[in-house]
Amino acid sequence: MKRIQFFRESIKNIKEIGTITRSSKFVCKEMINHVDFAKSKVLVELGAGDGVITKHILKAMGPNTKLLSFEVNSAFCDVMRAIDDDRLIVVEDSAEHLQKHVDELNMGQPDFIISAIPFVSLPEELSYSIVRNSKKALKMNGKYIQIHYSLLVKKMYKTVFGNVDVNFVPLNIPPAFVLVSEKRDED
Numbered sequence: 523m524k525r526i527q528f529f530r531e532s533i534k535n536i537k538e539i540g541t542i543t544r545s546s547k548f549v550c551k552e553m554i555n556h557v558d559f560a561k562s563k564v565l566v567e568l569g570a571g572d573g574v575i576t577k578h579i580l581k582a583m584g585p586n587t588k589l590l591s592f593e594v595n596s597a598f599c600d601v602m603r604a605i606d607d608d609r610l611i612v613v614e615d616s617a618e619h620l621q622k623h624v625d626e627l628n629m630g631q632p633d634f635i636i637s638a639i640p641f642v643s644l645p646e647e648l649s650y651s652i653v654r655n656s657k658k659a660l661k662m663n664g665k666y667i668q669i670h671y672s673l674l675v676k677k678m679y680k681t682v683f684g685n686v687d688v689n690f691v692p693l694n695i696p697p698a699f700v701l702v703s704e705k706r707d708e709d
């Protein structure tokens with residue numbers, strides 16, 4: 523998808539998309555820097571957009587690893603489905619239904635979840651539901667990796683996971699934070 527089409531789609535659905543530009547390559551690299559690709563069999567991406575982070579993940583992934591990418595915007599899903607890679611499964615559904623899809627596809631528990639969902643502009647209840655369901659679905663010691671443009675909802679990860687590390691990425695418009703939480707209990 524061209525940059526201008528991404529911009530137009532964002533303007534139409536600004537609350538759901540949360541930004542008018544894609545993540546920079548610096549953000550994409552920082553996000554995947556926290557993934558242990560050698561040990562991962564199942565990866566999940568939430569809020570894939572038109573696939574800018576997806577492509578970085580696929581490039582770093584092993585041949586037997588699967589990537590389940592969630593996206594609610596149908597124009598973005600059409601672009602995602604055109605990515606020719608049989609390790610990628612595009613799910614046109616809300617990320618809160620993650621467990622249902624993992625079960626239906628018989629994939630096993632995700633090792634890492636990589637998310638660009640704009641929680642700052644989504645209802646708080648939906649945001650908590652997505653983050654709680656992500657923790658439930660993750661493997662023990664699996665990590666949840668999230669991009670944000672502010673630290674307004676940092677406490678949500680601390681509340682759900684009990685831990686959160688913050689990494690600053692200045693080379694993005696606007697500058698970004700990559701937040702990483704680890705699943706350390708089943709609560």
Ligand SMILES: C[S@@+](CC[C@H](N)C(=O)[O-])C[C@H]1O[C@@H](n2cnc3c(N)ncnc32)[C@H](O)[C@@H]1O
Pocket residue numbers: 538539540541543544545568569570571572573574575592593594595598615616617618638639640
């Ligand atoms: C900020 S864009 C990120 C796009 C791309 N991953 C990037 O980093 O540039 C956030 C994406 O999350 C999607 N999204 C919002 N709510 C969602 C939900 N409940 N489930 C899945 N995707 C959602 C939006 O449609 C949008 O494409």
